[in-house]
Amino acid sequence: MDISVARTFLEVVKTGSFVSAAANLNLTQTAVSARIRVLEDQLDRPVFIRNKAGAKLTPAGEQFLRFATTLVQVWDRARRAVALPPGRETVVTVGAELSLWSPLLRHWLLWMRRECPEIAVSTQIAASDRLMEQVQDGALDVAVLYAAPSRPGVIAELLFEEKLVLVRTTPASRPLGPEDHVQIDWGEDFAASYQAAFPDQPNAVVSISYGPLALDYILATGGSGYFRKGFIRPYLEEGRLALVPDSPEFSYSAYVVHSTKADPGVMDRIRSGLRAAAAITA
Numbered sequence: 190m191d192i193s194v195a196r197t198f199l200e201v202v203k204t205g206s207f208v209s210a211a212a213n214l215n216l217t218q219t220a221v222s223a224r225i226r227v228l229e230d231q232l233d234r235p236v237f238i239r240n241k242a243g244a245k246l247t248p249a250g251e252q253f254l255r256f257a258t259t260l261v262q263v264w265d266r267a268r269r270a271v272a273l274p275p276g277r278e279t280v281v282t283v284g285a286e287l288s289l290w291s292p293l294l295r296h297w298l299l300w301m302r303r304e305c306p307e308i309a310v311s312t313q314i315a316a317s318d319r320l321m322e323q324v325q326d327g328a329l330d331v332a333v334l335y336a337a338p339s340r341p342g343v344i345a346e347l348l349f350e351e352k353l354v355l356v357r358t359t360p361a362s363r364p365l366g367p368e369d370h371v372q373i374d375w376g377e378d379f380a381a382s383y384q385a386a387f388p389d390q391p392n393a394v395v396s397i398s399y400g401p402l403a404l405d406y407i408l409a410t411g412g413s414g415y416f417r418k419g420f421i422r423p424y425l426e427e428g429r430l431a432l433v434p435d436s437p438e439f440s441y442s443a444y445v446v447h448s449t450k451a452d453p454g455v456m457d458r459i460r461s462g463l464r465a466a467a468a469i470t471a
Contacts, residue, residue, distance in 0.1 A: 192261060194227055194228050195228075195257040196214070197214060197216075197224040198224075198228055198250075198253070200214055205244060205245070206243040207244055232253065235249065235250075236249055236250035237250055259326040263327055266327075266328060276306075278307045279308055279452075280310070280311060281310055281311070281455060282311045282313075283329070283331045283332070283459070284312065284313045284314065284329045284331070285332065285334065286333070286334050286335060287314050289443060293470050294333065298310065300466055305462070308458065313329075317332075317336050320446070321334070321338065321446065324343055324446050325340055327450075330455070331446065331447045331459055333443060333463065334444060335444070336376055336378070337446055343446055344446070346447075347443075348443045351419060351442060351443060352417070353439040353441045354416065355432070356413065356430040357413035357431055357433055359428055361431045363411070365413055369411060369412040370393055370413050371406060373397055373399075374398040379415070379439055379441065383415070386437045400416055401420075404424075445460060445463055
């Protein structure tokens, strides 16, 4: 398939309009329509329902959407691999969940620059489900994430074992009420464990999906929440946070996920760097 056809399909999906897609791609509307007709002929199915409001995906179009995204990603990855920067032997594509980038992946990038200057690196941030799909589809070499469900053709290796601990702002003598607790989204497993440990806890007044933002919030306003122990260690040492005595701790381990077809030599170097970075942040 012509990659330009897949790109055109994705642009129509994004904009919901053949006219807007044509403008964004610097094409005529006739050219966009022609590319979509080629796609529909190849699939032997219509992919869009056209009306005055724009273009809506058909069931066949919904099915093709994920594959179109993967086609474009794999093609872009292939182009990067062929067009290597001067002095580089290969390129690796690595993705991670947002909460793992600082400081783990920052240390890893510095390690790669120092220890593996012959390898070019392409990185991205995404949700765990999307990262798993991209590893499966070949769009990513490696993903680093907290939940690693079993998938065909994918290997998940434990990178480090983390703990989620309950901390509060200081001074500890200042009383905190239930409304001062910030609920942080650490995934379904944590939510179930938290509910079992605190069955009578009322719903949080403030819920935040990103740990560093939640930390900034409670440091500014006062409060409590569950955080990764390694991440908040400097704040404990500075006395800005304190562990809540006798509170339960929850396991929150990180994994390196890669395809069974990954180059063993490249994976050894990536793995060594990630373990070195994990040792610094532990």
